[in-house]
Amino acid sequence: DSIFVFNYVFILVLVGLLVPCRRFPPNFKFGASTSAYQVEGGWNADGKGVNIWDRITHEHRGLIVDNSTGDVAADSYHKWREDVRIAKELGLDFYRFSISWVRILPSGFTNEINKAGVKYYSDLIDALLAEGIEPIVTLYHWDLPVRIHDLGGWTNPSIVDWFGDYARVIFSLYANRVKTWTTINEAVVLCDFGYNSGIFVPDIKEPIFGPYLCNKHVLLAHAKSYRIFDREFRHKYGGRISISNHLLWIEPSSPQDVELAELGREHLVGRYSHAIFSKDGGWPPSIEKQMLKVSLAQGYKESRLPPFTEEEKKFVRGTADFYAVNFYATYLIRPAKPGEDPGLWFLTGSPELNAVLEHPPNVSYSFSKLIPVYPKALRRQLAWLKKQYGDINIIITENGFSVSGVHLEDYKKIQFINQYLEQVLLSIYEDNVNVTGYTVWSLIDNFEWMDGYTSKYGLYHVNFDDPERKRTPRASAIYFSCVIKNRSLNDTCLEKNYLIEQSKLRRYEL
Numbered sequence: 054d055s056i057f058v059f060n061y062v063f064i065l066v067l068v069g070l071l072v073p074c075r076r077f078p079p080n081f082k083f084g085a086s087t088s089a090y091q092v093e094g095g096w097n098a099d100g101k102g103v104n105i106w107d108r109i110t111h112e113h114r115g116l117i118v119d120n121s122t123g124d125v126a127a128d129s130y131h132k133w134r135e136d137v138r139i140a141k142e143l144g145l146d147f148y149r150f151s152i153s154w155v156r157i158l159p160s161g162f163t164n165e166i167n168k169a170g171v172k173y174y175s176d177l178i179d180a181l182l183a184e185g186i187e188p189i190v191t192l193y194h195w196d197l198p199v200r201i202h203d204l205g206g207w208t209n210p211s212i213v214d215w216f217g218d219y220a221r222v223i224f225s226l227y228a229n230r231v232k233t234w235t236t237i238n239e240a241v242v243l244c245d246f247g248y249n250s251g252i253f254v255p256d257i258k259e260p261i262f263g264p265y266l267c268n269k270h271v272l273l274a275h276a277k278s279y280r281i282f283d284r285e286f287r288h289k290y291g292g293r294i295s296i297s298n299h300l301l302w303i304e305p306s307s308p309q310d311v312e313l314a315e316l317g318r319e320h321l322v323g324r325y326s327h328a329i330f331s332k333d334g335g336w337p338p339s340i341e342k343q344m345l346k347v348s349l350a351q352g353y354k355e356s357r358l359p360p361f362t363e364e365e366k367k368f369v370r371g372t373a374d375f376y377a378v379n380f381y382a383t384y385l386i387r388p389a390k391p392g393e394d395p396g397l398w399f400l401t402g403s404p405e406l407n408a409v410l411e412h413p414p415n416v417s418y419s420f421s422k423l424i425p426v427y428p429k430a431l432r433r434q435l436a437w438l439k440k441q442y443g444d445i446n447i448i449i450t451e452n453g454f455s456v457s458g459v460h461l462e463d464y465k466k467i468q469f470i471n472q473y474l475e476q477v478l479l480s481i482y483e484d485n486v487n488v489t490g491y492t493v494w495s496l497i498d499n500f501e502w503m504d505g506y507t508s509k510y511g512l513y514h515v516n517f518d519d520p521e522r523k524r525t526p527r528a529s530a531i532y533f534s535c536v537i538k539n540r541s542l543n544d545t546c547l548e549k550n551y552l553i554e555q556s557k558l559r560r561y562e563l
């Protein structure tokens with residue numbers, strides 16, 4: 054008998070060890086995200102100024118695949134009550150949106166404040182709070198005022214003060230109600246992808262100095278707004294603030310490429326994190342060394358990576374209360390073969406590292422071929438952040454999967470979210486990484502930058518042919534609300550029958 058009991062207990066313990074916990078910790082929060090230019094529309098409504106996306110899309114030079122614009126987009130400028138309603142229907146703990154700089158400051162500068170713009174975000178924030186949904190606000194999601202763009206944008210050091218001035222206005226308007234902030238969204242995309250490719254804002258191809266000047270000024274501008282928040286607002290209102298970084302996980306292509314992969318991560322993630330999150334501040338030392346070597350070999354007399362003064366290092370170091378992760382893709386890295394052109398960093402490889410990037414073999418993709426389904430990369434990325442920067446609190450501020458067409462039965466997206474959430478749980482319970490939030494990109498279909506309206510990330514479909522811009526839940530919306538309700542990865546939430554039944558309860562056909 055006792056042997057039987059012993060075995061029984063043994064098996065229970067074993068099962069306990071083998072079956073990963075499916076339940077999220079009590080402090081874990083779920084949300085969904087959008088950004089101003091992608092959903093608002095109202096591009097010239099009520100005194101809004103012009104930003105670089107307004108300009109670039111109006112010029113129709115074939116940068117946007119369907120030559121579309123965000124002039125109306127999902128019309129959230131007028132339909133924001135619908136967005137709040139569906140955020141509530143989903144059961145979201147928070148809704149992450151961004152503020153359009155020129156909707157508040159039409160010229161980009163503080164000489165004029167647009168009352169209608171102020172009221173728009175104020176009403177949105179109040180409506181969310183009334184439904185018990187926390188607003189998480191991004192100050193800058195790529196929609197630079199044209200006047201600041203024309204003055205050199207992120208390559209002009211004056212942008213540090215201009216961004217600080219803008220941030221102070223926003224904090225003074227909303228910090229009494231908004232308690233979680235991110236300053237700049239995915240700087241690696243605007244600096245590296247932007248200046249390297251020339252096919253994205255700022256619509257300038259200058260891969261030699263552009264990405265690095267932009268990189269440094271983004272870090273300083275972020276730090277400036279953090280310092281302003283810290284000195285002038287935090288004591289009155291509390292709150293936390295960080296920067297949302299796009300982390301594309303880099304793995305070695307073969308065991309010989311382990312060191313190169315680490316250099317790749319420092320080039321991609323470290324350049325936007327080390328200055329803020331490391332003990333020493335400044336650029337990652339390995340990148341500083343590499344950039345100096347490459348620059349001298351190219352005939353420049355100093356590194357193309359602009360140095361930080363000691364004062365600047367101190368100014369930037371420690372300017373984040375948590376780490377905000379936008380996570381989508383994975384690359385394998387290998388050295389370029391003799392004579393092989395590594396192409397451009399963030400697209401195909403890196404001239405600076407003389408390395409080539411490839412997606413992992415044998416993976417499936419979302420509609421956007423930029424996103425291979427490779428869930429275990431997320432756990433590795435989170436573990437890497439902890440190893441590099443210590444036991445910092447992490448919030449995943451974006452993760453998502455695109456489909457095309459109406460596609461209400463988006464079961465592949467459900468699998469995607471479920472698999473990535475499994476990795477989040479492993480991070481929390483196996484690796485003791487302090488992840489406390491997960492955000493789906495996106496709440497609703499929107500203007501997906503160069504993909505125009507062809508790439509659809511929404512939990513809710515938006516009918517862009519309908520003047521009302523009707524929002525309809527996809528299966529993924531029902532799945533996500535089920536997970537949120539259960540606070541766990543309950544397999545019932547994945548079942549087709551359950552999803553179809555629920556869609557009928559909501560009076561539409563999946």
Ligand SMILES: *[C@@H]1O[C@H](CO)[C@@H](O)[C@H](O)[C@H]1NC(C)=O
Binds near residue numbers: 113115118
């Ligand atoms: C978009 O505009 C460009 C430039 O005018 C044109 O060459 C291209 O055919 C257009 N594409 C579509 C899908 O309309």
Ligand SMILES: *[C@@H]1O[C@H](CO)[C@@H](O)[C@H](O)[C@H]1NC(C)=O
Binds near residue numbers: 415
């Ligand atoms: C990838 O798939 C191909 C064809 O299905 C197969 O031959 C190959 O072995 C796979 N490679 C890996 C790394 O799994």
Ligand SMILES: *[C@@H]1O[C@H](CO)[C@@H](O)[C@H](O)[C@H]1NC(C)=O
Binds near residue numbers: 487
């Ligand atoms: C995780 O971070 C949150 C927010 O900073 C903090 O309240 C919590 O105590 C941390 N949890 C652990 C296990 O360190």
Ligand SMILES: *[C@@H]1O[C@H](CO)[C@@H](O)[C@H](O)[C@H]1NC(C)=O
Binds near residue numbers: 543
């Ligand atoms: C999963 O859903 C079922 C069916 O409603 C419920 O009985 C069960 O408690 C849920 N499991 C967890 C772990 O929440």
Ligand SMILES: CC(=O)N[C@H]1CO[C@H](CO)[C@@H](O)[C@@H]1O
Binds near residue numbers: 546
């Ligand atoms: C506790 C809880 O919220 N349970 C829910 C889990 O999800 C199922 C659907 O799969 C609901 O029916 C339960 O009420």
